[in-house]
Amino acid sequence: MSTYPFSAVVGMDDMRLALVLNAVSPAIGGLLVRGEKGTAKSTTVRALTAVLPEVAVVPGCRFSCDPAAPDPACPDGPHDASAPVAVRPARLVELPVGASEDRLVGSLDLERALTEGVKAYEPGLLAAAHRGVLYVDEVNLLHDHLVDLLLDAAALGTSYVEREGVSVRHAARFLLVGTMNPEEGELRPQLLDRFGLTVDASAPREPDVRAEVVRRRLAADDDPAAFAARWVDEEQALAERIARARGRLASVVLPDAALRQITTVCAAFDVDGLRADLVMARTAMAHTAWSGRSEVRAEDVRVAARLALPHRRRRNPFDAPGLDEEQLDQALQEAADDASEDGPDEPPPVGPGGGAPNDGGQDDTNQDEAESGAEASAPDGAAPRPAPAPEAPPAAAATPFRARLLTVPGLGTGAAGRRSRARTDSGRVTAARVPADRVTKLHLPATLVAAAPHQQVRGRTGRGLVMRRDDLRESVREGREGNLVLFCVDASGSMAARARMSAVKGAVLSLLLDAYQRRDKVGMVTFRGAEAQVSLPPTSSVEAAAARLQALPTGGRTPLAAGLLRSADVLRVERMRDPSRRPLLVVVTDGRATAAGGASGAPVEHAQRAAGLLAAAGVASVVVDCESGAVRLGLAVTLATALGGELLRLDEVGADSLASSVRARTATPSRKVA
Numbered sequence: 001m002s003t004y005p006f007s008a009v010v011g012m013d014d015m016r017l018a019l020v021l022n023a024v025s026p027a028i029g030g031l032l033v034r035g036e037k038g039t040a041k042s043t044t045v046r047a048l049t050a051v052l053p054e055v056a057v058v059p060g061c062r063f064s065c066d067p068a069a070p071d072p073a074c075p076d077g078p079h080d081a082s083a084p085v086a087v088r089p090a091r092l093v094e095l096p097v098g099a100s101e102d103r104l105v106g107s108l109d110l111e112r113a114l115t116e117g118v119k120a121y122e123p124g125l126l127a128a129a130h131r132g133v134l135y136v137d138e139v140n141l142l143h144d145h146l147v148d149l150l151l152d153a154a155a156l157g158t159s160y161v162e163r164e165g166v167s168v169r170h171a172a173r174f175l176l177v178g179t180m181n182p183e184e185g186e187l188r189p190q191l192l193d194r195f196g197l198t199v200d201a202s203a204p205r206e207p208d209v210r211a212e213v214v215r216r217r218l219a220a221d222d223d224p225a226a227f228a229a230r231w232v233d234e235e236q237a238l239a240e241r242i243a244r245a246r247g248r249l250a251s252v253v254l255p256d257a258a259l260r261q262i263t264t265v266c267a268a269f270d271v272d273g274l275r276a277d278l279v280m281a282r283t284a285m286a287h288t289a290w291s292g293r294s295e296v297r298a299e300d301v302r303v304a305a306r307l308a309l310p311h312r313r314r315r316n317p318f319d320a321p322g323l324d325e326e327q328l329d330q331a332l333q334e335a336a337d338d339a340s341e342d343g344p345d346e347p348p349p350v351g352p353g354g355g356a357p358n359d360g361g362q363d364d365t366n367q368d369e370a371e372s373g374a375e376a377s378a379p380d381g382a383a384p385r386p387a388p389a390p391e392a393p394p395a396a397a398a399t400p401f402r403a404r405l406l407t408v409p410g411l412g413t414g415a416a417g418r419r420s421r422a423r424t425d426s427g428r429v430t431a432a433r434v435p436a437d438r439v440t441k442l443h444l445p446a447t448l449v450a451a452a453p454h455q456q457v458r459g460r461t462g463r464g465l466v467m468r469r470d471d472l473r474e475s476v477r478e479g480r481e482g483n484l485v486l487f488c489v490d491a492s493g494s495m496a497a498r499a500r501m502s503a504v505k506g507a508v509l510s511l512l513l514d515a516y517q518r519r520d521k522v523g524m525v526t527f528r529g530a531e532a533q534v535s536l537p538p539t540s541s542v543e544a545a546a547a548r549l550q551a552l553p554t555g556g557r558t559p560l561a562a563g564l565l566r567s568a569d570v571l572r573v574e575r576m577r578d579p580s581r582r583p584l585l586v587v588v589t590d591g592r593a594t595a596a597g598g599a600s601g602a603p604v605e606h607a608q609r610a611a612g613l614l615a616a617a618g619v620a621s622v623v624v625d626c627e628s629g630a631v632r633l634g635l636a637v638t639l640a641t642a643l644g645g646e647l648l649r650l651d652e653v654g655a656d657s658l659a660s661s662v663r664a665r666t667a668t669p670s671r672k673v674a
């Protein structure tokens with residue numbers, strides 16, 4: 001199958017430029033492309049390899065060693081310095097979201113190591129991607145465990161596998177490209193930071209451009225070979241230009257003035273650490289080389305800022321990336337003014353129109369998109385004046401306390417943590433068993449016991465035991481796993497009594513701190529008024545959760561069903577991402593339901609049905625009953641029953657009920673703990 005030619009991609013200019021700059025300078029660190037479905041993101045990524053320079057390799061080496069500098073630790077090595085050199089096209093390796101660990105890092109055959117005494121290693125995708133492109137479509141849905149392995153490999157440039165003392169290490173440096181649809185969930189901040197550049201991809205708005213996209217697509221589908229042939233010259237020219245830029249890169253100069261522009265812009269956008277400055281410098285230099293010049297200019301810095309900064313601004317971790325181009329021009333202008341010393345004290349009142357001589361008409365559309373994007377996302381520093389406040393400011397959380405341990409029943413298989421019981425890689429050994437698949441955790445005594453009775457029959461004469469594959473036993477270990485604790489918090493008017501909301505927030509905050517110590521992931525869904533919203537997509541950042549909680553406004557009707565259904569949605573996506581991390585749903589409510597959340601019919605019945613769905617999906621849950629006052633309806637009991645979950649009163653959230661009942665007494669004045 002011939003891929004779509006890179007040169008034939010219409011629109012997507014930022015994305016193509018970002019890919020090309022990475023190809024010129026792999027040190028930039030990869031690209032993340034965000035955008036809705038059907039914008040040819042994947043087509044564009046897959047088209048890249050055809051214009052990448054070819055790769056010289058040691059023939060027969062499965063780890064793509066460079067003949068000029070073979071990896072001294074190469075598992076297929078050592079390589080002879082006088083070996084012949086083979087040249088092959090650059091490779092693009094796709095990492096499927098549901099891949100196994102073995103598939104990614106390779107698999108080590110422990111059985112052959114023991115029974116035949118050979119180190120048998122089957123390379124994985126990281127080995128295949130070395131010196132090429134590793135592409136992850138729907139990277140935001142990638143299993144957490146794979147994300148960790150990927151981050152490790154990317155940070156070290158090495159992949160490392162160890163099983164019971166047998167280990168293999170090989171070089172793994174690759175251009176990481178991810179694509180994602182943000183509507184399906186955001187990316188973990190650590191992974192987001194790993195990508196050198198980000199671009200937003202959207203379908204072109206202009207009918208003429210759309211028509212050209214469709215025309216070319218039809219032609220390509222109709223006769224791929226003929227279509228590709230039409231673009232051969234362009235592809236060739238592009239490949240040569242990339243190769244030339246790569247060659248020129250080493251001699252590109254970054255003058256002090258340009259470096260100061262970079263650091264000024266990074267400071268103005270309040271980015272964390274110095275990584276942004278470095279990536280921007282590398283990107284600006286790559287752009288200089290790509291433009292056929294040898295000295296970085298303001299226009300290179302501007303391009304670099306647009307591509308390198310949107311995801312690095314300090315902000316709420318889950319706000320959509322975006323960059324205010326007017327602010328960017330101002331920062332660039334300031335740096336220029338500083339350099340010339342006699343600049344005006346104040347920036348010009350209107351954005352400096354002639355500041356950035358760029359791609360002409362192209363720039364206008366970018367600006368439009370950036371502006372509409374900024375409107376859609378949360379307002380940041382630019383908020384002009386406080387809006388008239390229809391609601392009182394959010395209640396502050398009461399002082400947090402030590403929370404009692406809430407667990408998911410049964411025995412899980414999730415990542416190590418400190419909450420629910422689980423089969424884990426660490427923990428104490430509780431048994432040995434015949435492995436269902438390949439052995440990774442050998443139980444030595446049980447293996448020896450299994451082999452011992454057969455030694456005579458097998459004709460043992462030498463010193464060592466005669467081992468067979470079916471002698472092998474693996475350890476069964478039990479420890480604790482981390483879970484996903486998803487809070488579903490009622491923020492409606494019925495909960496809004498100030499002292500009580502403060503106690504509720506205090507209780508949730510206590511559970512959050514507990515989740516942090518137990519290495520859980522946490523997320524939060526809140527519901528009030530007409531709808532439920534994901535206030536915090538599942539994350540390992542408890543700070544973010546605490547901040548969202550403190551700022552949580554209250555008031556309005558109670559769409560309990562919507563809250564439960566939204567929680568079910570969040571859990572469904574998380575199950576795709578990390579099937580072994582078991583969820584614990586903590587519903588914080590008084591059990592009232594007064595809004596149907598869009599559906600027709602009785603709100604209480606909707607809530608019951610939604611609870612039934614969660615129960616049927618096997619979600620473990622706890623209802624924290626926040627009802628107070630003289631007249632009790634006991635609705636939370638009904639909800640807990642429908643969920644098949646545990647019921648706790650607000651004053652029972654504390655690890656020792658006495659202390660917590662004192663702290664929570666404002667919320668439940670009439671109740672005393674027995």
Ligand SMILES: [Zn+2]
Pocket residue numbers: 058061062063064065070071074075076077079
């Ligand atoms: Zn090698």
